[in-house]
Amino acid sequence: MYRTRLFAIRHSGKFEWMYQRLEKLMIVLDPVFARIGYNRVEQPVALIEKGVKGLLFDCKMCGQCVLSSTGMSCPMNCPKELRNGPCGGVRPGGYCEVKPNMLCVWALAWDGSTRMKGGNKIREVLPPVDRSLKGSSAWLRVSREKAAKLREARESARTTIAQAFPAARANEPSSAPLAEEPSRAVNKEQRQ
Amino acid sequence: MTNSDTLEPFLRPYEPPPEGHVSGSRLERVLRSGRFAVTAELNPPDSADPADVYEAARPLGEVVDAINATDASGANCHMSSIGISALLTRAGYGPVYQISCRDRNRIAIQGDVLGAAAMGVRNVLCLTGDGVGVGDQPGAKPVFDFDSITLLRTIRTMRDQGVFLSGRKITNPPHLFLGAAENPCIEPHDWRPDRLAKKVEAGADFIQTNYIFDIPLFEKFMNRVRDLGMDKKVFILAGVGPLASAKAARWMRSNVPGIHIPDSVIARMEGAEKPAAEGKKICIELIQRIREIQGVSGVHVMAYRREHQVSEIIIESGVLEGRHAKRKSRKRGE
Numbered sequence: 186m187y188r189t190r191l192f193a194i195r196h197s198g199k200f201e202w203m204y205q206r207l208e209k210l211m212i213v214l215d216p217v218f219a220r221i222g223y224n225r226v227e228q229p230v231a232l233i234e235k236g237v238k239g240l241l242f243d244c245k246m247c248g249q250c251v252l253s254s255t256g257m258s259c260p261m262n263c264p265k266e267l268r269n270g271p272c273g274g275v276r277p278g279g280y281c282e283v284k285p286n287m288l289c290v291w292a293l294a295w296d297g298s299t300r301m302k303g304g305n306k307i308r309e310v311l312p313p314v315d316r317s318l319k320g321s322s323a324w325l326r327v328s329r330e331k332a333a334k335l336r337e338a339r340e341s342a343r344t345t346i347a348q349a350f351p352a353a354r355a356n357e358p359s360s361a362p363l364a365e366e367p368s369r370a371v372n373k374e375q376r377q
Numbered sequence: 378m379t380n381s382d383t384l385e386p387f388l389r390p391y392e393p394p395p396e397g398h399v400s401g402s403r404l405e406r407v408l409r410s411g412r413f414a415v416t417a418e419l420n421p422p423d424s425a426d427p428a429d430v431y432e433a434a435r436p437l438g439e440v441v442d443a444i445n446a447t448d449a450s451g452a453n454c455h456m457s458s459i460g461i462s463a464l465l466t467r468a469g470y471g472p473v474y475q476i477s478c479r480d481r482n483r484i485a486i487q488g489d490v491l492g493a494a495a496m497g498v499r500n501v502l503c504l505t506g507d508g509v510g511v512g513d514q515p516g517a518k519p520v521f522d523f524d525s526i527t528l529l530r531t532i533r534t535m536r537d538q539g540v541f542l543s544g545r546k547i548t549n550p551p552h553l554f555l556g557a558a559e560n561p562c563i564e565p566h567d568w569r570p571d572r573l574a575k576k577v578e579a580g581a582d583f584i585q586t587n588y589i590f591d592i593p594l595f596e597k598f599m600n601r602v603r604d605l606g607m608d609k610k611v612f613i614l615a616g617v618g619p620l621a622s623a624k625a626a627r628w629m630r631s632n633v634p635g636i637h638i639p640d641s642v643i644a645r646m647e648g649a650e651k652p653a654a655e656g657k658k659i660c661i662e663l664i665q666r667i668r669e670i671q672g673v674s675g676v677h678v679m680a681y682r683r684e685h686q687v688s689e690i691i692i693e694s695g696v697l698e699g700r701h702a703k704r705k706s707r708k709r710g711e
Contacts, residue, residue: 265478265505265519269526269579270572272505273560273587274634282634283508292565308571310579313483313527313542 186243187287190262193241197257197297200241204253211328212335223329231322248318248326254306256297261314263290268311270295340365389466389497391549399536399582400554402499403471404443407675408583408612413668413696414675416473416585416614417687418445419465421455430456430464436684440691443500444470445585445677448477451633452512459493466497473556473585474498477506482522483531487541490532494551502556502585503528507634526579529557533580557581559613561598562591562637570601573611583612585677590638592666599670608672615667618679619686620656623647657686664694 193200211218218226231246238244238259242252245261251268252259260268264283271291274282279292298304318326340363347354347361354361394401398409407414417437422429437444446461462472474493476486490501505525509517523531531542532555539550557576561569573584589595595615602608620626620638623646630638642659649655664676676696680687691697 264508265521265524267505267521267524269524270575271565271568272525272635273558273563274507275564276634277564277637279564283510289565292568295565295568295571308575308578310526310530310575313523313531316522 186240189241190243190259191288191293193257194293194297196300198300198302200257201253201301201303207324208328208331211324212332215328215332218325218329223325227322227325230325231320234322234324246320247314248321248323249314250323250327251311253301253303254298254309254311255291256294256299256301256304256307258290258294258297260290260294262287266314267291268314270307336365389499391495394552400499400552402443402554404473404500405554405582407442412700413698414443414612414614415441415678415691415696416443416445416675417441417678417680417684417691418447419461420681420684421447421458421461423455425456427464430461431468433684434465434468434470436688438470440688440697441678442471442675443473445473445502445679446475448475448504448506449480449512450475450477450507452479452507452509452514452517454513459489459496462493462498463496471500472498473500473502475502475504476528477504478521478523478525478528479506479509480517480520482520483542486523486528487531487535490535490551490553491547494553499552500554500556501532502558503532503581504558511632511634525557526576529555529576529579529581554582555580556583556585558587559584560587560635562589562594563587563635566594566598569598570605570607573602574605574607577607577611581611583614583674585614586616587635588616588618588638588679589663589667590642592663594637595667596670599672603672612674613672614675614677615670615673616677616679617660617663617667618681619653619660619683619690620646621683622652622656653683653686656683657690660686660690661694664690664696668694668696 235244235246242257242259243262244259247261260266264281265272271289272282275289275292276282276285279289281287281289295307298307343363347363350361392401398405404414404416419433419437422433434444444465446458446465447455448458449455458475462474465472476489481489493501503525505521509515509519532553534540534542535547536550536553539547541547559569559573559576563569576584602613620642623643626638626643626646629636645659646652646655667673667676678687678690
């Protein structure tokens, strides 16, 4: 709804805070999702996401959510689906060129970004939309990627050792293991 | 003679650009040498006859560094910008090939960029494009697969990394001087300079602005552009054009997207005895005032249906510093 969309932009700072909490929760849940299977959680999560974001932001489920970089103003509501700022046709008063009764999505985005901690992200150049991801859950995509990145960071020491001793890795894999150790295999004293 | 032998002389050879240049186009050379550049828009014909393109280009060729070939501007269908650009390169003109995101998806656009470069095109202007609703065929499907900024970054990637967006290699990447548009006198005024910075970040080498009729507003915009240091990173060409009459000005203001004409300009047109001459005079004055603004590297003249006035406007404004006029007067003296 247009009205709730404007409300969300007016309170962009709060929605930014809320989303960051949600993202953290989703990252914590990564092992659970992985266990159930990301394919299986995709549909129900996407459904919830569609409901929540559809109500608040008129979300179009592009699957590549950038609300945190666009002042909580969804760029897919721009009739030209612009991802990087307003076009040159904005009407006096900040109204849309194509839909004269709607305020320019990007004029609102710049406004919303001023109330956000990460408001400067609006200056980053965003890539074109991958249309093949339409309908999929952006929440899952983000948390899955961030969880993988955290895992990678945890394992980077192990990878470095493996790369520094390639022969040992080839002949005696157990001397330079790459796979994550099950928690009971790690020395309890070390863990403390 | 084989067919390719006969065609060869008409095509610009695929040669590396000069040191420190990205394209080797005349526009780039003029701008990098610090001279005040002049570009103009060609009104595209509704015709399949190449002679119509050359006829429209002739009055511009003498006085400009590059001719813009518009891509269905205002969403009205005309001869394509790639067709016009290809014809212009054959006659030795330096076209600015305009690409709008409204009508083609990323597959078509990247292919066209290579095709245009192969035809000798060295300047590209990346545009989002007006919505289909304002044009002559409002029932068309708006594409907008890219926006102007993702388009800029895509062509820059093709040029500098030598790959398509898919990562597939381009054996001979295109040498292109990348342009973008900006509309300084349109809302949101405060953010326009930041959007310009984003275009520079995405890959713009030069900017051609939309019509400027409001000098104080443009000066304010340029102040902020200089604060951001953008005048050092990109060449800015300010857009100007002659108005035909007060009525035409009012019509443009309310029907063409993205045009801001202050009431004072319209009042001046209304009070004039010869509106067309007054429109020309205003345009010349605008060019002269714009030239004094720090950080402006040139002007872009858009004279819709008034192309006969373009060369007079440019010569009378004095921006050519005698570089063309001198050559002309010498000819006369001979």
